[in-house]
Amino acid sequence: MPGGREFRGNYELASPTDSPPSATATALPITLRGLTRQYGQMYALENVDLDIESGEFLTLLGPSGSGKTTLLMAIAGFNRPDAGSIRFGDSEMILTPPHKREVGMVFQSYALFPHMTVAGNVAFPLKLRGVGASECAERVAEALETVQLTGLGERGVDQLSGGQRQRVALARAFVFRPRILLMDEPLSALDKKLRERMQIELKHLHQQLGVTTVYVTHDQREALTMSDRIAIINHGRLAQVDTPEAIYNQPANSFVADFIGESTILPLSPDGAGRLEFGGHVIASEPTGGGAGGWSLVIRPERLFELGEHAVDSERTVVFDGMVHDFVFQGETAFALVTVNGGHELVVRFGTNSEFSHDAMQPGDKIALGLHREDVIVIPRDDAHD
Numbered sequence: 001m002p003g004g005r006e007f008r009g010n011y012e013l014a015s016p017t018d019s020p021p022s023a024t025a026t027a028l029p030i031t032l033r034g035l036t037r038q039y040g041q042m043y044a045l046e047n048v049d050l051d052i053e054s055g056e057f058l059t060l061l062g063p064s065g066s067g068k069t070t071l072l073m074a075i076a077g078f079n080r081p082d083a084g085s086i087r088f089g090d091s092e093m094i095l096t097p098p099h100k101r102e103v104g105m106v107f108q109s110y111a112l113f114p115h116m117t118v119a120g121n122v123a124f125p126l127k128l129r130g131v132g133a134s135e136c137a138e139r140v141a142e143a144l145e146t147v148q149l150t151g152l153g154e155r156g157v158d159q160l161s162g163g164q165r166q167r168v169a170l171a172r173a174f175v176f177r178p179r180i181l182l183m184d185e186p187l188s189a190l191d192k193k194l195r196e197r198m199q200i201e202l203k204h205l206h207q208q209l210g211v212t213t214v215y216v217t218h219d220q221r222e223a224l225t226m227s228d229r230i231a232i233i234n235h236g237r238l239a240q241v242d243t244p245e246a247i248y249n250q251p252a253n254s255f256v257a258d259f260i261g262e263s264t265i266l267p268l269s270p271d272g273a274g275r276l277e278f279g280g281h282v283i284a285s286e287p288t289g290g291g292a293g294g295w296s297l298v299i300r301p302e303r304l305f306e307l308g309e310h311a312v313d314s315e316r317t318v319v320f321d322g323m324v325h326d327f328v329f330q331g332e333t334a335f336a337l338v339t340v341n342g343g344h345e346l347v348v349r350f351g352t353n354s355e356f357s358h359d360a361m362q363p364g365d366k367i368a369l370g371l372h373r374e375d376v377i378v379i380p381r382d383d384a385h386d
C-alpha cells in the first residue's frame, strides 16, 4: 500500500552528498521483463513484460487488487520482485535502492509534510540533493508556477484545499527533474469536477515536462482521457497494452471488453465454411489462429442503430431482430435492453437528440437493429466472461 511512510523513506535514504541530477535530465524508457511478485500462494504480479517508451504517458488500469500498486512500487524500488528485470534505459535497476532511481512519486494521500510550508515541501527533494539556496528558490517558484500555485509558497499545507495539496505533491514530485514520474491514483480523493479538470491539467503538465510517466487508476474514463497507452492489468497479468482507441475498438479478450466501456458479448457459431454466425446471420469470417474454445462477438451499445424502412445493405450491415424489453431515459443518452435470438440480451444506447423518438421504444415492441461490419469485434471465447 502506498503511504506517507514509504514515500518519506525515499528521501530519508537519500544522502545530500548524492550528485544532483543534471538540469537536462532526459526522459528514459522503462523495460520490464518477467516481473513476478508472490504473496504466499498468490501472485500479485505474474511474469509481467512491458515496454514503456521514453516520454510516454502510460496508465496501468485494473480493478482493485489487480496488482497496480505492486507494479508501480516495484518500478519505484519500494517493492522487491521475486523475479524479473526492471531497466531504465540500459541500466538494470532491480537491485538499485529507491533513492538512487531518481523517480518522482505522487500518491492519492498527498503525503505532504504537514509542518512545512508549500515552498518547504516543494524544496525538500532539492535540499536533499544539495541544490544551493538561490537555485532552489528559483526552481521552487518555477514548479509552483507550473502547477498554478504562484504566490502560495508561504502558506501552510493545512491551509490548502484538496486540489491545491495535490498540486503541491505534484510540484514536489517533478521539481528535481526526475527521469520518471510515477503516480498512484493521485486524483481519487478529489470530487468529480475537480478530478476532471486535474486530468486535463496533468495531461498538459506531462506534455510540458516530457517525462516518462506511469499513472495508476481504476477509473477507465480517467485512463481513456489521459493516456498515450493503457496497460490493462487483471490478477497480476497484463490483459492488453494499447492506445485508448485500440483498447476500446479492438479489445483483445472478454476481460478488457467488459472492463472498458459497456459491451454485450454474444456466442458465435462456426458455419463450417470459415464464417461465424449469430442467429442465422453471418457476422464475420473466422479469424485464423487461436480461438480453440470458439469465438464471441463484442458489441458496443452506441454502435447499434435502429433500422428504418429502407432495404438493408447486408454487405455493410449485420442485422439483429429482437424485442424491446426495457427502455430507460438518462439525459443525453437513453438505453434499451433488447432480447434477440434465444433470449440473449443486447444493450443499445441512443443519443437523445431531437430526431430520437421515445415512442418507438415501448417494452414489447419489435425492433430491428443494425451494426456496421466495421464495428464487429470478434474475440476468443472465454467462458468465465461470456
Ligand code: ADP
Residues within 6 Å of the ligand: 001, 039, 043, 044, 062, 063, 064, 065, 066, 067, 068, 069, 070, 071
Ligand atoms: P491494486 O493496487 O491494483 O489495488 P495491489 O498491488 O495493492 O493492487 O495488490 C495486489 C494483490 O496483492 C492484492 O490481492 C493484495 O491483497 C495483495 N497484496 C498487496 N500487498 C500485500 C502484502 N504486503 N501482503 C500480502 N498481500 C499483499
Ligand code: MG
Residues within 6 Å of the ligand: 068, 069, 070
Ligand atoms: Mg493500489
